[in-house]
Amino acid sequence: xKQGKQRPANTSIGTGGExxxxxxxxxxxxxxxxxxxxSDDQNSLKVGSRGPVTLEDIxxxxxxxxxxxxxxxxxxxxxxxxxxxxxxxxxxxxxDITSADLFQRARERTPAFVRFSTVAGNKGSxxxxxxxxxxxxxxxxxxxxxxxxxxxxPVFFIQDxxxxxxxxxxxxxxxxxxxxxxxxxxxxxxxxxxxxxxxLHTIMWAMSDRGIxxxxxxxxxxxxxxxxxxxxxxxxxxxxxxxKPKLGLQSVVWNEAVKxxxxxxxxxxxxxxxxxxxxxxxxxxxxxxxFDQEFAxxxxxxxxxxxxxxxxxxxxxxxxxxxxxxxxxxxxxxETEQVAFCTANIVPGVDFSNDPLLxxxxxxxxxxxxxxxxxxxxxxxxxNAPKCPxxxxxxxxxMAMHNxxxxxxxxxxSWEGEGHVGEGGPRECHETGFQSFPAEEQGLKSRERSxxxxxxxxxxxxFYISQTPSEQGHxxxxxxxxxxxxxxxxxxxxxxxxxxxxDPELAARVAKGLGMQGKIVPSIPAIKPRTDLKPSTALxxxxxAPNSFAGRKVGxxxxxxxxxxxFDSLHTAIEAEGATVEVIAPxxxxxxxxxxxxxxxxxxxxxxxxxxxxxxxILPSAAGMQAMLRNPAAADFVSDAFAHLKFIxxxxxxxxxxxxxxxxxxxxxxxxxxxxxxxxxxxxVACRQLxxxxxxxxxxx
Numbered sequence: 001x002k003q004g005k006q007r008p009a010n011t012s013i014g015t016g017g018e019x020x021x022x023x024x025x026x027x028x029x030x031x032x033x034x035x036x037x038x039s040d041d042q043n044s045l046k047v048g049s050r051g052p053v054t055l056e057d058i059x060x061x062x063x064x065x066x067x068x069x070x071x072x073x074x075x076x077x078x079x080x081x082x083x084x085x086x087x088x089x090x091x092x093x094x095x096d097i098t099s100a101d102l103f104q105r106a107r108e109r110t111p112a113f114v115r116f117s118t119v120a121g122n123k124g125s126x127x128x129x130x131x132x133x134x135x136x137x138x139x140x141x142x143x144x145x146x147x148x149x150x151x152x153x154p155v156f157f158i159q160d161x162x163x164x165x166x167x168x169x170x171x172x173x174x175x176x177x178x179x180x181x182x183x184x185x186x187x188x189x190x191x192x193x194x195x196x197x198x199x200l201h202t203i204m205w206a207m208s209d210r211g212i213x214x215x216x217x218x219x220x221x222x223x224x225x226x227x228x229x230x231x232x233x234x235x236x237x238x239x240x241x242x243x244k245p246k247l248g249l250q251s252v253v254w255n256e257a258v259k260x261x262x263x264x265x266x267x268x269x270x271x272x273x274x275x276x277x278x279x280x281x282x283x284x285x286x287x288x289x290x291f292d293q294e295f296a297x298x299x300x301x302x303x304x305x306x307x308x309x310x311x312x313x314x315x316x317x318x319x320x321x322x323x324x325x326x327x328x329x330x331x332x333x334x335e336t337e338q339v340a341f342c343t344a345n346i347v348p349g350v351d352f353s354n355d356p357l358l359x360x361x362x363x364x365x366x367x368x369x370x371x372x373x374x375x376x377x378x379x380x381x382x383x384n385a386p387k388c389p390x391x392x393x394x395x396x397x398x399m400a401m402h403n404x405x406x407x408x409x410x411x412x413x414s415w416e417g418e419g420h421v422g423e424g425g426p427r428e429c430h431e432t433g434f435q436s437f438p439a440e441e442q443g444l445k446s447r448e449r450s451x452x453x454x455x456x457x458x459x460x461x462x463f464y465i466s467q468t469p470s471e472q473g474h475x476x477x478x479x480x481x482x483x484x485x486x487x488x489x490x491x492x493x494x495x496x497x498x499x500x501x502x503d504p505e506l507a508a509r510v511a512k513g514l515g516m517q518g519k520i521v522p523s524i525p526a527i528k529p530r531t532d533l534k535p536s537t538a539l540x541x542x543x544x545a546p547n548s549f550a551g552r553k554v555g556x557x558x559x560x561x562x563x564x565x566x567f568d569s570l571h572t573a574i575e576a577e578g579a580t581v582e583v584i585a586p587x588x589x590x591x592x593x594x595x596x597x598x599x600x601x602x603x604x605x606x607x608x609x610x611x612x613x614x615x616x617x618i619l620p621s622a623a624g625m626q627a628m629l630r631n632p633a634a635a636d637f638v639s640d641a642f643a644h645l646k647f648i649x650x651x652x653x654x655x656x657x658x659x660x661x662x663x664x665x666x667x668x669x670x671x672x673x674x675x676x677x678x679x680x681x682x683x684x685v686a687c688r689q690l691x692x693x694x695x696x697x698x699x700x701x
Contacts (some may be wrong), residue, residue, distance in 0.1 A: 032062055072337070073372050074123045077168055078134045080182070081117035082216070082269040083336035084276055086325035088112045088139055088286070094320060097237045097290065098229035100349030101143045103320070111140040111387055114325060115339055116216040116268070119151075120171045121182025126265035128257040129182040130211040130478065132202070135221030135243060136341045137323065140387040143432075147345040148241055149365070153210055154222035154309045157199040159453050161360020166192065167199075185485035194494035197456040197523070200502065201307050204463045207478035209251035209471060209541050214614075215271045217282040217551060218250035225343075225358040226303045228351040228437055229290070236437050238296060238303060238353065240310060242287035242317055248546025250614075250690055254478065256644045259611045267612070273328055278580070280551060281326045287317035300530070301459065302452035306357040308459055312538040335383045340369040351437045374398050391426035457501035457529035464503050466539040470693045476506055480513035492516065497523040542693060549687040550578030555613035557584045557605070557637060559624020564593035566651060566674055570617055573680035579687075584608040584637070586628060594621065606633035610641040615687045617649035617674065618657065625653045635661045642670075643699065645691040649674045649683045668695055 030038040038059060045057035053060070075081075087109040094103035102110045117134035118125065133152040138145055157167050170192035173179050180186050184206075193199045205211070213219045223241030230236050252260065260267050275282060289310055291303075301308040329335040342365035343358060352358060369378050375398030378384055393411055395403045408415050408425045415424035464472065479499075483492050492514060499507035500522045511517050537543050554574050558567065574581050585591045585601035593599050602608065605628070610616045618638065620628060628634045639661045641648055647670050650658070658665055665671040670692040672683040 032059055033066070072374070075117075075372065076368065077119050078115075078117035078136075079123045080121045080125050080127070081115045081134065081336060082272060083113060083115035083329060083339060084272060084325040085327040085329065085335075086112045086114065086281070086323060088137075088321055088323050090321040091319070094229075095231065097231055097235075098349040099232045100141070100146075100229070100347055102139060102141045102146075102347075103349070110142075112323060112325075113138045113140075113335070113339060113383065114323070115336060115341070116219075116272070118182065120168075120184065125182035126261035127268035128212060128252070128261045128265075130184070130206065130254070130257070131182070132206060132211070133213060133216075133219060135219070137221070137243075138339065138341060138345075141347050142388045143347045143349075144388060144390070145345050145384075145386050146347045146350060147341045147343065148223050149341045149343045149361070150221050150223045150241065150243075152213065152219045152221055153202060153205040154224060154240075154242075155201050155205065155459075156224055156306045156357060157193075157202045158196065158357060159198050159305055159307055160356045160449065161364065163196070164357075164360060164364070167196075185482040187486050187488050187491055190483060190486050190495055191488070191491045194491055194498070197498055197525070198307050198453070200456055200498055201460040201463065204460045204475065204502070207475045207482070208463075208467065209253075209474055211478070212252050212254065212257045213268075214250040214252050215551075216268055217247055217272065217275060218245055220244060220249065221284065224306055225355045226353040227346075228353060229288075230349055230351055230437050234437075236351070236439075238291050238293075240289040242289070243284040243323065244287050244317075244319070246283040246285065246322075247551040248548065249541045249544055250546075250552075251541055252611075253474070253644055254481070256611050256640070259609065259640065263609050263611055272325075275551070276325060276328050280578075280580075281324050282551075283325075284323045285319045286321045286323060287319045289315045289317055291315055300533075301455065302450060304353055304355045304450075305453045306355055307453075307456070311462070311536040313534070313536055334381075338373060338378075338381050339383045340365075340373060340378050340381075342366050342369065346434075348432065348434045354439075354441075377401065393425060454526040455529065456527075457498070457525055458531075458533055461502045461529060461531070462533040462536065463539050464506060466535040466537065468540055468542045468693070470696055471540060471542055472506070473696070476509045476513065479506075479510045483510070483514055493519055493521075494523075496520050501525055501529045545690060547688050548578070549574075549614070549684060549690070552579045552614035552687070552690070553582060553612070554579060554615045554617060554687075555582050555584055555603075555608060555610060556617040556619060557634075558591045558593075558599050558601075559586060559620040559628055560592045561621025561624050562591055562593050562599060562619050563621070563651065564595045564597055564599075566680075567593065567599065567619055569677070570619070570649060570674050570680045570683065573684045577684045577687075579614075579684075582608065582613065586624075586631065591624070605631060605637070609633070610637045610646065611644065613641075613646070614690065615647040615649070615683075616641045617683070618654040619649075619651050619674075620653045620657075622653045625656055629656060629660060638663065642695075645693060645695045646670070647672065647683065647687050647689075647692060649679070651675050668692060668698065670695055 030041055032038060044053045044060045046053050089109045090103055090106060092106045115136045118129055118131045119134065120131050121129050135150045135152050137148045158164060170188045171184055173181055174188055193203060221243030227239050228236045229239050264270065296303045344362040344366060370376055377397050377400050380401035393404050393409050395409055404425060411425065413424050483495060486492050496507060496511055496516060496519065499510060500520060507520055511520050571581050582602040583599060584603045584605055586605050588601055588604040590601040591599045634657055638657055642663050649672050650665055652675060672679060672686055674680050674683055
C-alpha cells in the first residue's frame, strides 16, 4: 500500500475530502451551548449521504436557531456607533461642590466606557455623514454607574421632549421609500426645521465643520443639559459638562467627507481602533461650567433651554479631570452594541435640573433599553453591570442572571440572620443613599412653553459671527447643498425667511446659491433677536487649532527608485512629531528604494487615496513617475490633496504629476520641498496648521 502524506494529529478529513482541525493539546473542544462535545461540525445528520436531514439533529437546530436570532433591534437613533474602554482620573478633590464619590480623592481612577455615534443613520451607514455625533460616557463609580449621555454639540434641536419623535421621524429615511439614508438633505427634515425655528442654533452647528469631524479623537463632547452638583451639606451648584480633546479640534471639508465615505466607510471606527492598538491613547479633559442660582437668574437666556449654551467667555470652564481610552472592546456586540446608556443613571452628589428635554430623556432611555435588550434585566449584561457591590429585591424576567438569594424578596421585612447579604436582605441607608435636591417648585399644571425659551435667533447669530470667514463659507455652502435637495419651493422659502435674523449676508449668500434672490421675506420672530452678543472664540474650530500635528497621519507615495535617505528623513520627522505614516505604492508589495532596500507598503495606489490622510508626500523616482503618470489614481491623489487644503511634501521627480493635475509647487505655501536636509522639518512645522485655509481663495477664484 502506498503511504500517503502524514497529516497533523489534531486534524481530520471530512467526507468531502476537506481537512478540519480537531481538539488536541492546547485546543479547546467544540461543544453545543449545553456543553455537549461536538464530533462533526461540518455535516448535518442525514438518512444516507444524499438523504433528507433528520429532525433529531439537535446540533444543527441549535446552531441555526442561534444564528437566526443573532440580531437585536438596532437603536432608533445613534445606531451607528463605536466604543472603547478607559478610565477617568480626577485632578483634585471636588468635595466642596459635590459628594459624588469619584470626585472626593485626587488622582483616583474610575473605569469608563465611551460610545461615539452618528444620530440619523442606521447601523450600516457610513461614518462621515454630516450629522450630530453622540458622545456617551459610562463611569463605573463606587456608588454606581453614572452616564453622561451627550453630543459633540452643546445644544439640541428642540426644547421639549414632546417633539423628539417628530424630529427623528423627520430626519430619518422617509417611511414610504426608506431613503435617504444617513443624511438630512431632504424635504421632510427641512420642512420640520423651517416650522421649528428653535432648531436653528443646532442647525448652525450641524451645518458647520462640527458636523463632519475628522476623528472621534479630535472632537469635543458636551452634556448639553444643565445638571446639579450637590455637596455633603446639601448645597447645590448648577453645572454644564464639557469634554475637551487633548489633541485639539479638527474636521474635514465636505468634498473630502463624501470621498472618505467611498474610500473607507469605517474611517472613524478604524481611526480610533488603530490609535488605541498603537498605544496612542486619546484623552479628553472633563470641564465644568459651574454657576449658582443668581447667575442663572441674571444670564441672558434660560439655563433650562437645551437650545442655548453659556459662552466660555461669560463662564470659564474649570477642568477637573481627564478621560483616557486605552482598551478596545473584545467583542463589538457584547459591549458596544449592548451597552445601555441612560441620562437617568446618576449617583449621589449629582442631580437633574428641570430642563424639559432632559426630563423626557430620563424616561425615554430606560424605556428603549427594555425594548432593545429583551427585558428589564439588561443591567445583568457585563458591560452594563455596576463594578461596585449592588443588592436589591428585583427578580425574574427575561434573561435574569442574578436573583435574590434566600427566602426574602420583599422590603420591609422582619428577617435577620446569616445569608448572602443577611437573611433579611439589603437595607436602605439614609446617610449615604441617593437623595434628590429638595428644590422648591410651584406653578399651575399646564401645557405651555416658558417665555424665557422664546428667543430662537440671538445665539445662532452669535455662533455664526464667531466663525472665521472660511468657516462661515462652509456653513453657507452646507445650507445651499442641503436645501438644493429640497424639492418643495415653499420649504426653501420658509427656511430662507429665518436666515436674515441670524445674518443678512448669510441669507443673501444662500439665496444666491439657490438662485432665489428676491424671495427672502423675513419671518416674524417671537422675540426680537439681540445683536449685541459678542463673538465667542471658543465656538470656532479654526481659531482653536492645536498648533501640533500629533495624532495625525501622513500618506507617503513612493515608487521603485524612491530616494531612501529622503524617505527616512521624512518618516523620522513625522514620527518625532507624534504623527504616523502610511506608505502608498503602485502595488501592495511595496517598492524597491534607491539603495536596493525594500519599502513596505500599507496601501496600493487607488486603495489609499489622499482623503485618508491629513497631509501627503510625493516621493517618486523619475522612472517611477513616468510609469505612475498612466495611473489616474495618481492624479486624483494630488488633485484631492490640493483641493482639500492639505500640505504636500515633494521632490523634483513629482513635477510631471503636478503639471498633469494643473497645480504648481510654487502655487502656495502648502507645497514644501523635502529634497534638502531641512525640508522634512519644514514640512512637519507647516503641518501643525493642519490645513492651509488661505488656499480656499485660490480654489474659489
